[in-house]
Amino acid sequence: MSAQPLVVFSPLPPRRSGIAAYTAELLPALCEGGPVTVVNEEGLTPAVAAELPDCGGALRVLSLAEYQSASETEPALRAQPHIYQIGNNADHVFVYKAFRQRPGLLVQHDFNLHYLIEDVTLVRGDAEGYRAVLQEEYGESGNTLAMLRRAGVFSEAQKLSLPLNRHLLRQAHGVIVHNRWIHDRLPVALRESACVVPHHYSPAVASVAGLSPAQARQRRGLPAEPFLFLSLGFITPPKQIQAALWALGQLRQRGRQFRYVIVGERNAGFDIDAHIRRHGLEDWVTVTGYAPESDFFEYIVAADALINLRHPTVGESSGTLVRALALGLPAVVHNFGPSSEYPDDVVLKVPLELGSPDALAATLDTLLTHAELREALGTRAARHIRAHCSVQHSAQAYRAWLARFPQTVA
Structure with missing residues (x-):
């Protein structure tokens, strides 16, 4: 098969975006099938260049303005298959606008795109643009809602x-999603054009190969004892850190010894410290703030168990969860939504308990007190993820789906 050039619209590191990291991780495998042009907002700045993977000369990075200029001088560029990484935040406004002008393969990381549409329209003072999207989605009812x-x-x-995604789905030349949760909520008429490609794990997990938990704790300034629970990522109410704190407060009252480390940027709109104080866990919990990727992996190796909850969900697959599982860290997830699609012997699943999460507390206690369970669970998790969720699997699926839905440019 001849090499097939591709164009990918996506934010890139050092943007603090899971999708930026996802795209950067995927690039070497994509480049194995042909040259790739990535279009981001800022272009190949020194900061972007410093975090790009080695793609053997098959990669170039253009700013949006550079892409628009190159499209005039290189007619073949616009004709190449285009891939758009779409997420539900302001980092993807330029991706959204480019897709609307020249559709291609849509990689929909979130089912609900309402926040993105707000960033495209209302945040920029474009109330008419917001109204137009709602009308395109829901007809006269959408127009009324906007008014x-x-x-x-x-x-x-x-x-x-109001997920506001159908206007994009109707334009797309094929759709990729990361889980059945999103796929099964797509309009029935569009599901045949959608492919489920599980979120891959980062090849950078190899950077901590051979690192022992004791060494990782020492590097991160953590005590050698006791048991260490971990949560990862930007701290928001949907990640249910408040439920984890309630459950761990119960374990403290039972006399269990543990530490809970929350590795993620604080959220000005969510007072995590108030929740910590409410459960008397000031001396038991550490909030690190934002941490670079290399620190992320060391915290995973240092930990004994991951708490990775999500409610409500908009269909996002957790990149931090798949990284932790690839490194064999036992994880507790909710038994609904995308995380519940992992096999029952790969993660421990708990029900959503909006009041007192007693089942969560019991599950965390079981993990803390049963080393054999943790070891078996971690071994199965690493085996499953490495067998089914590599960047090579993702790249092959992308190119296969592109071949199924050829793109034509007017």
């Missing part, structure tokens, strides 16, 4: 019930 919002009649809960 009511402009008049001040609106609830934040509407964002969860």
Whole structure:
């Protein structure tokens, strides 16, 4: 098969975005099938160049402005298959706008894109653009909803019930999603054009090969004892850190000895310290703040168990979870949503308990007190992830789906 050049629209590191990291991890495997042009907002700045993987000369990075200029001088560039990495935040505004002008293969990381549409329209003072999207999605009912919002009649809960994704799906030349949760919620008529490609694990897990938990704890300034629970990523209410703290408060009252390390950037809109104080865990919990990727992996190796919960969910697959599983860290997840799609012998699943999460507390206690269970669970997790979720699997699936849905440019 001849080499097939590709164009990929996506943010790139050092943007603090899981999708930026996802794309960077994928690039070497994608480049094995042909040259790749990545379009981001800032272009190949020194900061971007410093974090790019080695792609053997098959990669170039263009800013959006450079891509637009190159499209005039290189007609073949616009004709190459285009891939758009779409997420539900402001980092993807330029991706969204480019896709609308020249559709291609849509990689939808989140089912719900309402926050993205707000960033494209309302945040920029474009109330008419917001109205137009709602009308395109829902007809006259969408137009009415937009007009009511402009008049001040609106609830934040509407964002969860109005995913605002169909106008993109209808334009797409094929769709890739990371889980069945999203796939099964797509319009029936569009599901045949959608492929489930599980979120891959980062090849950078190899950077901690041979590192012992004791060595990792020493590097991160953590005590050699006791048991260490871990949560990863930007701290938001949907990650249910508050439920984890309630459950761990129960373990403290039972006399269990542990540490809980939350590795992630604080959220000004969510007072995590108040929740820590509420459960008397000031001396038991550490919040590190934002940590670079290399530190992430060392914290995973240092830990005994991962707490990775999500409610409500908009269909996102957790990149931090798949990284931890690839390194054999036992994990506790909710028994619904994308995380529940892992086999039952790969993760421990707990029900959603909006009041007192007693099942979560019991499960964490079981993990803490049963070393054999942790070892067996971690071994199965690493084996499963490495067998099914490599960047090579992702790249092969991308190119196969591109071949199934050829792109034509007017």
